[in-house]
Amino acid sequence: MANTDGPTRERISITAYELLKEKGVSGLSMRALADRLHIKAPSLYKHVADKDEIIADLQARGLREFGEAIKKAGKSRKAKALAYRKWALGNPHLYEITVSIPLLRDRIPPGLEDGVTKMIIEITGKDHAHARAVWALMHGLVDLEIAGRFPKDADLDLTWKRAIAMIGKA
Amino acid sequence: MANTDGPTRERISITAYELLKEKGVSGLSMRALADRLHIKAPSLYKHVADKDEIIADLQARGLREFGEAIKKAGKSRKAKALAYRKWALGNPHLYEITVSIPLLRDRIPPGLEDGVTKMIIEITGKDHAHARAVWALMHGLVDLEIAGRFPKDADLDLTWKRAIAMIGKA
DNA sequence: ACCTGAACACCGTTCAAGT
DNA sequence: ACCTGAACACCGTTCAAGT
DSSP states (O other): OOOSSOOOHHHHHHHHHHHHHHHHHHHOOHHHHHHHTTSOHHHHTTTOSSHHHHHHHHHHHHHHHHHHHHHHSOSSHHHHHHHHHHHHHHSHHHHHHHHTSOOOGGGSOTTHHHHHHHHHHHHHTSOHHHHHHHHHHHHHHHHHHHTTOSOTTOOHHHHHHHHHHHTTOO | OOOSSOOOHHHHHHHHHHHHHHHHHHHOOHHHHHHHTTSOHHHHTTTOSSHHHHHHHHHHHHHHHHHHHHHHSOSSHHHHHHHHHHHHHHSHHHHIIIIISOOOGGGSOTTHHHHHHHHHHHHHTSOHHHHHHHHHHHHHHHHHHHTTOSOTTOOHHHHHHHHHHHTTOO
């Protein structure tokens, strides 16, 4: 008799997150995940329907933790913007899986996405169109920075300063 | 005797582009590419070093065609911004492979990336930091739109209007 | 109820062998 | 010089079989 205590659904989630943190999106495979849990890949399918269920789990975690980080930040628009950057750069793989691949809307807790969206609208203090533009600005900065698209000598602190100056001036 | 005229390097490039346009980044595999050229996958390696060489080819094409589209657009910042959106949405897979995955800097023609960057700086008419923020704004809008992150009822024309209004006001 | 090996349809890439 | 089949180390997923 081998393991009597198989991996719970919870342990699968936690291990998937560890794997993502260490190896990134491309390193998150069902086989690698199974290895860490000391089971074979097919056994995973007794606990989850498919890989998307695991991805949706991580996206939900990303939205939750991101939302908390923004909530905890100072109240000014500048503080919120810098918290956005800090969180994204501190959790690049979680940011990527949450925001750079299609969101599995039907498989994350309802209201979670809306909650984060509403928070962004509240921060900008204007209408939805403006809030979306601000979000795009933040996301674009972070995405290009994570992807290494800015030259090495680029002054990104200054770039963020300019970006923050843009907000609210429309 | 089978094919006497094997695929040239040029035909590989063209076929890769067709494949990308039809099937997207995930559909661009060496095996699928070989199939279209009526050869076996290993034969590709007599013409290219690896898949990255093909990706770099497509990234170079993306930078070139994108640059031309922006150059041809009207001179106003608004016209340039709308041309950015139009090109990206009209060529979503080429946009993605060019800008949403790491740029293979060592494998594209030197100066190509700089040329496009300089063009953006010229358009914004300010310093590099400002130009980068503007680029991030455009990229963020397009990336979120392509990824389907905005709600279906979002008024994206209005969002772009607000975004364009932000530019130049920093 | 949970886990397994074998299998299927995929990847990128290497390499000895053929022409 | 170019192409091939076989192989290696990977994917996600299914399924009959074991406990």
